[in-house]
Amino acid sequence: MTVARTVYRTGTLAADLRALGLGPGDVVLVHCSLRALGSVDGGPGALAAALRAAVGPSGTVVVPAQTPDNSVSSAAYRAATAGLTDEERLAYEERMPGFDPAVTPSFGVGAFAEYVRRLPGAVRSRHPQTSFSAWGPRAEELMRVHDLDSHLGERSPLAALEAAGAWTLLLGVGYATCTALHLAEYRLRRPPQRRPYRCYVVRDGRRERLDFEAPHLDAALFSEIGAELDRAAFTRHGTVGDAPARLLPISGAVRTAVAWMDAHIGR
Numbered sequence: 001m002t003v004a005r006t007v008y009r010t011g012t013l014a015a016d017l018r019a020l021g022l023g024p025g026d027v028v029l030v031h032c033s034l035r036a037l038g039s040v041d042g043g044p045g046a047l048a049a050a051l052r053a054a055v056g057p058s059g060t061v062v063v064p065a066q067t068p069d070n071s072v073s074s075a076a077y078r079a080a081t082a083g084l085t086d087e088e089r090l091a092y093e094e095r096m097p098g099f100d101p102a103v104t105p106s107f108g109v110g111a112f113a114e115y116v117r118r119l120p121g122a123v124r125s126r127h128p129q130t131s132f133s134a135w136g137p138r139a140e141e142l143m144r145v146h147d148l149d150s151h152l153g154e155r156s157p158l159a160a161l162e163a164a165g166a167w168t169l170l171l172g173v174g175y176a177t178c179t180a181l182h183l184a185e186y187r188l189r190r191p192p193q194r195r196p197y198r199c200y201v202v203r204d205g206r207r208e209r210l211d212f213e214a215p216h217l218d219a220a221l222f223s224e225i226g227a228e229l230d231r232a233a234f235t236r237h238g239t240v241g242d243a244p245a246r247l248l249p250i251s252g253a254v255r256t257a258v259a260w261m262d263a264h265i266g267r
Helices: 010-020 043-055 075-081 086-095 111-117 139-143 157-163 179-185 222-231 250-264
Strands: 027-032 060-064 132-135 167-171 194-203 206-215 236-240 243-249
Touching (some): 027 111, 027 179, 043 111, 060 139, 075 086, 111 132, 132 139, 132 157, 167 250, 222 243, 243 250
Parallel strands (some): 027 060, 027 167
Antiparallel strands (some): 167 243, 194 206, 236 243
């Protein structure tokens, strides 16, 4: 006997998001696996409409729009060039695209994030490796500052989101994808060491190499920190479509992550 699959539509998803705790005027950073939501009539567009219905016209939706594929200092590059000779690796690097915030697709952050990046009126921050995109009335404000040596730090949209009282929403994904926790790394008693980075950008129509230094970031412990966050009173748990969902304030998540890492790292 074949069991019919539930097909979720915008109204149902919006109701699930409201039940989780999203409301009018909220700013929310979304990390999402569309597949985990189940069968959604309208795909990423239906989820975007549901989020807009939940936060209303005064709310703002933010997604990661990262581009590690233009960087030789990324895990994506290491995976793509594993086993290549030095000559092949150099040829691969020569073919890597330069980052243009207006047109460069995001990489590895999912179909929903890429859908939001391409929405009319969406605003993208300008970091060539760890940009974000925002859709809503506070988009320009939140995306305005993103310094080159502050991938996910105090001079990035994450700090602006924290200051704005934003939420982070995990839909069908775990804490390993929670970019907000990286902000905590910049605030540790023993902050991460700086290391070199190299990527490519487009300036005046020409591809240029960009070398700089910034802190080394590592999400390896985020799942362990997540166990602490799941016990926190401020974390809201629920289901959106078929996906397990967590909604938590960025400020609380960062504060908890700082305390956990200061207590556990380097002891």
